Amino acid sequence: MATCAFIVSLSAQSAAYEWRGCMIDVSRHFFSVDFLKKQIDAFQDIGINKLHLHLTDAAGWRLEIKRYPLLTSKAAWRTQEDWNKWWVNNDRRYASEFTPGAYGGYYTQEQMRDLVAYAADRGVEIVPEIEMPGHSEEVLATYPKLACNGIFDGQGDLCPSNDLTVQFMQNVLDEVMSIFPSPYIHIGGDEASMAAWEKCASCSQRKAELGIKSNQELQDHFVREMMQYVISKGRKPIAWDEALCEGLPKGSVIMVWRGLEKAQHAVDLGYDVILSPSAYCYLDYYQDAPIVEPYAFGTYLPLEQTYLLKDALIDSPHVLGVQGNLWTEFIPTGAHAEYMLYPRIIAIAEIGKAGKEIEPFKEFRFNTLHTLNQLSQNGYNTFDLRTEQGHRSESLVDIVNRASKGRVIYNQPMNETYPASGENALIDGKRGDWNHNDKRWQGFKGKNCLDVTVDLRKAIEISSVGMDFMQSDVAWIYLPSELTIALSADGKTYNEVANFKIVKRPSNRLFFQNLGWTGKQKARYIHIVASSPTPDDWIFLDEILVK
Numbered sequence: 001m002a003t004c005a006f007i008v009s010l011s012a013q014s015a016a017y018e019w020r021g022c023m024i025d026v027s028r029h030f031f032s033v034d035f036l037k038k039q040i041d042a043f044q045d046i047g048i049n050k051l052h053l054h055l056t057d058a059a060g061w062r063l064e065i066k067r068y069p070l071l072t073s074k075a076a077w078r079t080q081e082d083w084n085k086w087w088v089n090n091d092r093r094y095a096s097e098f099t100p101g102a103y104g105g106y107y108t109q110e111q112m113r114d115l116v117a118y119a120a121d122r123g124v125e126i127v128p129e130i131e132m133p134g135h136s137e138e139v140l141a142t143y144p145k146l147a148c149n150g151i152f153d154g155q156g157d158l159c160p161s162n163d164l165t166v167q168f169m170q171n172v173l174d175e176v177m178s179i180f181p182s183p184y185i186h187i188g189g190d191e192a193s194m195a196a197w198e199k200c201a202s203c204s205q206r207k208a209e210l211g212i213k214s215n216q217e218l219q220d221h222f223v224r225e226m227m228q229y230v231i232s233k234g235r236k237p238i239a240w241d242e243a244l245c246e247g248l249p250k251g252s253v254i255m256v257w258r259g260l261e262k263a264q265h266a267v268d269l270g271y272d273v274i275l276s277p278s279a280y281c282y283l284d285y286y287q288d289a290p291i292v293e294p295y296a297f298g299t300y301l302p303l304e305q306t307y308l309l310k311d312a313l314i315d316s317p318h319v320l321g322v323q324g325n326l327w328t329e330f331i332p333t334g335a336h337a338e339y340m341l342y343p344r345i346i347a348i349a350e351i352g353k354a355g356k357e358i359e360p361f362k363e364f365r366f367n368t369l370h371t372l373n374q375l376s377q378n379g380y381n382t383f384d385l386r387t388e389q390g391h392r393s394e395s396l397v398d399i400v401n402r403a404s405k406g407r408v409i410y411n412q413p414m415n416e417t418y419p420a421s422g423e424n425a426l427i428d429g430k431r432g433d434w435n436h437n438d439k440r441w442q443g444f445k446g447k448n449c450l451d452v453t454v455d456l457r458k459a460i461e462i463s464s465v466g467m468d469f470m471q472s473d474v475a476w477i478y479l480p481s482e483l484t485i486a487l488s489a490d491g492k493t494y495n496e497v498a499n500f501k502i503v504k505r506p507s508n509r510l511f512f513q514n515l516g517w518t519g520k521q522k523a524r525y526i527h528i529v530a531s532s533p534t535p536d537d538w539i540f541l542d543e544i545l546v547k
């Protein structure tokens with residue numbers, strides 16, 4: 001697929017951003033060199049010029065390091081492929097290449113050098129990422145000396161206070177830098193739990209020596225040390241935005257994956273940034289209706305939402321560019337990976353090329369249909385944009401709700417995290433989309449967490465009270481364990497008309513369940529009480545519909 005490479009390479013010269021990246025997580029699932037080359041071919045044509053490889057994580061170490069052979073003979077292999085069984089069900093064991101049924105793999109240094117050259121010929125740079133200090137269970141399982149107290153107990157943070165850790169990771173980085181000529185070396189830095197550091201003599205001692213108190217400062221110190229090392233070798237270190245703090249060495253780059261306010265903060269501190277905020281750039285999220293799409297991580301993130309990154313760009317010369325990230329917990333095959341990549345990575349490439357001057361979405365979408373057609377003719381398993389279902393149909397039109405002129409009395413306070421649009425959200429006629437955080441779904445947590453009285457302002461004859469509850473396991477959202485509906489004409493005497501008891505049933509798929517009452521009764525007040533299954537679970541509803 002090199003039909004229009006010439007045109008793209010010309011336009012890329014005048015691209016708005018030098019960084020038009022795609023991250024592929026080859027740890028959670030392993031992808032062959034041939035698969036990566038195939039994506040590089042497509043990247044050349046669509047204008048992606050950085051392939052960031054997330055080479056290490058709990059799920060498997062994927063790069064041959066000659067000095068530490070256990071990283072590939074053991075840490076690259078796990079007992080089972082299925083992410084839910086291995087990770088979610090907490091059966092996290094490592095294996096060896098020769099263990100029957102073992103899943104995994106790694107790239108030899110020779111293979112990676114070949115890939116680097118292949119990519120360079122096509123205008124794509126390979127940027128390696130080695131995770132530290134978090135997300136490192138596979139390292140600790142094989143080299144437990146790097147764990148706090150020298151014991152691997154299942155947690156995934158390296159001990160940042162142990163000289164062995166620093167030496168080990170610097171040795172790894174030496175080999176990494178000998179393979180990958182990119183000016184940029186990614187050192188991870190995200191999501192360390194830091195819990196083990198609390199109970200570690202070396203960490204306590206290191207904190208005392210440095211005159212610091214918190215684990216966050218300890219992480220900052222470690223990250224600074226590793227960034228400095230990369231800089232001392234003439235390269236530029238990149239880290240995820242958890243590493244953002246004052247005093248990073250000059251030349252450090254922050255890759256922003258959470259809110260864009262982190263990018264502004266980094267820019268204000270004088271660091272270069274790459275924008276890959278999850279709300280736009282996480283290509284493992286659902287690209288179409290989650291009720292029909294293959295199981296995915298996270299929420300609904302259609303092509304149009306990725307394209308909206310164009311409006312969120314931060315105006316600063318410190319912004320190197322944009323990047324789409326494909327995490328692969330639930331993406332076991334190359335075909336599935338392509339399905340998640342195309343078309344959304346095309347939107348990232350276009351934003352990287354055109355910046356704010358980009359064409360309107362409608363034109364982009366039209367042109368993308370053509371690009372997707374070309375890609376699929378060339379053997380890529382793209383998402384079929386022509387059959388996109390789009391937003392939850394209920395959310396597209398306001399509904400008539402006989403409660404809409406009434407009011408909602410919160411007998412228990414609204415949960416501050418998910419208030420939706422506030423006190424009227426449950427009767428405003430606006431139904432929710434696929435995402436629980438779209439500000440139309442109201443969320444509650446705990447026993448009798450939802451306890452509201454809808455006051456219709458006068459007693460009227462009603463024939464139904466109904467509400468949709470969402471279940472989304474990835475977000476800990478479940479159907480209520482109990483729901484009662486009671487009606488009253490005078491606000492004093494209530495008549496319970498419905499009671500549901502629901503057993504929590506985890507499911508791999510987002511779904512909605514309508515619960516309610518139908519009948520005929522004169523009522524002014526509707527009292528609704530519901531509980532989430534456990535204090536840690538949520539319940540979410542978008543509307544109490546009265547007819």
Ligand code: ACM
Binds near residue numbers: 190240
């Ligand atoms: C990340 O998603 N933890 C970078």
Ligand code: ZN
Binds near residue numbers: 201
């Ligand atoms: Zn420690």
